[in-house]
Amino acid sequence: MSDHHRVLHVAAEVQPLIKTGGLADVAGALPDALHTLGEDVRILMPGYGGAIERARATARLDTIAEWPDARLLETRLPGGCRIWLYETAAFRRRAGNPYDDPQGVPWPDNAERFDEFARVATAIADDTLGLDWRPDIVHAHDWHTGMVPVHMQLARVPAATVFTIHNLAYQGLFPLATRHALGLPGWLDHWEALEFDGRMSFIKGGIGFADRVTTVSETYAREITTPAFGAGLEGLLAWRGADLVGIANGIDTHRWNPARDPALPAPYDADQPEGKREARSALLRETGLQAEETMPVIAYIGRLAEQKGVDLLVDALARIIAQPAVVIVLGSGDPVLRNALRRASKARPDRVYARFDFDEAFAHRIYGGADMLLMPSRFEPCGLSQLNAMRYGTIPIVRRTGGLAETVVDTDRTTLADGTATGFQFDADDADLLGETVQRACDCFAQPDTWRTLVDHAMRRNSGWARSAGAYRTLYRDTLNARHRYLPPYL
Known part of the structure; x- marks a missing residue:
């Protein structure tokens, strides 16, 4: 044959x-x-x-x-x-x-x-x-x-x-x-x-x-x-x-490529990552969020649905922005979740930005400018957002389920040392545990050398087809x- x-x-x-x-x-x-x-x-x-x-x-x-x-x-x-x-x-x-x-x-x-x-x-x-x-x-x-x-x-x-x-x-x-x-x-x-x-x-x-x-x-x-x-x-x-x-x-590594993405203000890749800093600054200007260099930009991109764990994000939001950090949400779906996020963005426009549609170019700018991506899904057959995020040097924080469990490697001393660490995982369907995991990621972000190593691991992961x-x-x-x-x- x-x-x-x-x-x-x-x-x-x-x-x-x-x-x-x-x-x-x-x-x-x-x-x-x-x-x-x-x-x-x-x-x-x-x-x-x-x-x-x-x-x-x-x-x-x-x-x-x-x-x-x-x-x-x-x-x-x-x-x-x-x-x-x-x-x-x-x-x-x-x-x-x-x-x-x-x-x-x-x-x-x-x-x-x-x-x-x-x-x-x-x-x-x-x-x-x-x-x-x-x-x-x-x-x-x-x-x-x-x-x-x-x-x-x-x-x-x-x-x-x-x-x-x-x-x-x-x-x-x-x-x-x-x-x-x-x-x-x-x-x-x-x-x-x-x-x-x-x-x-x-x-x-x-x-x-x-x-x-x-x-x-x-x-x-x-x-x-x-x-x-x-x-x-x-x-x-x-x-x-x-x-x-x-x-x-x-993922389509030609379409999702920060080295030649027209949506980004400057190209970058794992060998020359400096353009990500410019993408972050441009994203903060676009959203009106206020973040010092020591404050991570944390994003969510996707459907506003309980399957995606967005209710956990809503419940953990106050703890997340107290890290301190800023949060960007892009997505549409459940009106209850949408209203909760709208209220949070109106209450703290310096820390929370929410947009309730889907704009492909804006999604690319978020992947390029954010430091972390939240995916607290209750189930996720595979997931593509975490692969896109890693390609852009944006570290995923994921629930350990489905494809998220096997495409993201949790960060600890061993995985940092052997070069396999690419993100952060948590297990339970629990907003407090999500908040604790974000805190763990923020603690890592506060160590610039360690964070640069983690970003390098993520960007070099082979996520092509x-x-x-x-x-x-x-x-x-x-x-x-x-x-x-x-x-x-x-x-």
């Missing part, structure tokens, strides 16, 4: 065409990394109006297949990987994000849209669209593509399937009657198929029907087989344990060499 594979990645969002979260970063960067390794990789994503406009503005966009009410468009990612956009009115003519309307309510036809998207992926895999390309592997990402392995089995498509769970908390749950509306066979209503707690689960289709199931860190792969993290699917995941693999994400892409190549080979696809006895 050839060392190279034809791989179709199927995802609901792909950076740089559209992004609502980390899925888009992975779905854009991993295929490009595999392409660099010599794999024949294509990507299929929905043709949202905004994505089509961005593609057309930056590259050639061709129609390669057309129907009365749909088209398949083709362009390329910056790294050269070919990407196909499935355009229909249902995907193109929407305000809001891909999944929710402007009020944050899920679109009522999500099941129909993403089931149709899965059928198109299946048709491409079986080359019934006449594209003259048939993949060896179809790699589907998250619940939006959970029906891809199901349809591939129904159509007896010979390609192998890999399904990646990026966040098990989002499962694609619909009324059980949806199965009938989608024209699917009745046996899929069975609890060993798509039925979950009286509803139809798209993610269960991916987990149960794919040849291999992956998630985005080894730790999270273990965690989701337990009731604490399995979201009700721990039994199925444990049953599929032999086919469940954790592979940590990387090469290692993970190699692990996926091995997974593809093993999947093709030893397939034992799950088939219900009544299929």
Whole structure:
């Protein structure tokens, strides 16, 4: 068998065409990394109006297949990987994000849209669209593509399937009657198929029907087989344990590179880190915060949600700024958390700055200018922010869970001495412990030589995609060499 594979990645969002979260970063960067390794990789994503406009503005966009009410468009990612956009009115003519309307309510036809998207992926895999390309592997990402392995089995498509769970908390749950509306066979209503707690689960289709199931860190792969993290699917995941693999994400080190980031006031890297001081000064001017050189700038970037532990940050905020330190928050989400942070910023505008939207360039300026990044997540499948932060010499303070546990090495005498220390970890779901860990980081910050050593370790950590892409190549080979696809006895 050839060392190279034809791989179709199927995802609901792909950076740089559209992004609502980390899925888009992975779905854009991993295929490009595999392409660099010599794999024949294509990507299929929905043709949202905004994505089509961005593609057309930056590259050639061709129609390669057309129907009365749909088209398949083709362009390329910056790294050269070919990407196909499935355009229909249902995907193109929407305000809001891909999944929710402007009020944050899920679109009522999500099941129909993403089931149709899965059928198109299946048709491409079986080359019934006449594209003259048939993949060896179809790699589907998250619940939006959970029906891809199901349809591939129904159509007896010979390609192998890999399904990646990026966040098990989002499962694609619909009324059980949806199965009938989608024209699917009745046996899929069975609890060993798509039925979950009286509803139809798209993610269960991916987990149960794919040849291999992956998630985005080894730790999270273990965690989701337990009731604490399995979201009700721990039994199925444990049953599929032999086919469940954790592979940590990387980051796009070209896009996240302080040596040539146009958002920063001056370039810097591990060998010439002086520009970080200028980035810090510029960030303080932009936010109006007042911090002496001895006071760390501590940031949070992400969703305002209890999953992310933002309530712990709110509870610990008074202790954190008393270190003394200043805090910058960039994110949107829960209005209760947003209001609490707004009150804190109004009460102490010299110490707390909060902005409740998402601005990519501002996020880059925060990574460049902050000294520390808070990630007190209750669970975190992999996390990308801590990898971005380390790349920019910003030290992560993280809860020891999921990918955070295996990508950040806690700082102590031993890890400082052997060069592995890259951040600070804490265990419990506890605001006081978060505050104590921030204090430990601030004590280290007060020792300039030690802090410079820690920053150097973090900036030199290899967070690129090469290692993970190699692990996926091995997974593809093993999947093709030893397939034992799950088939219900009544299929």
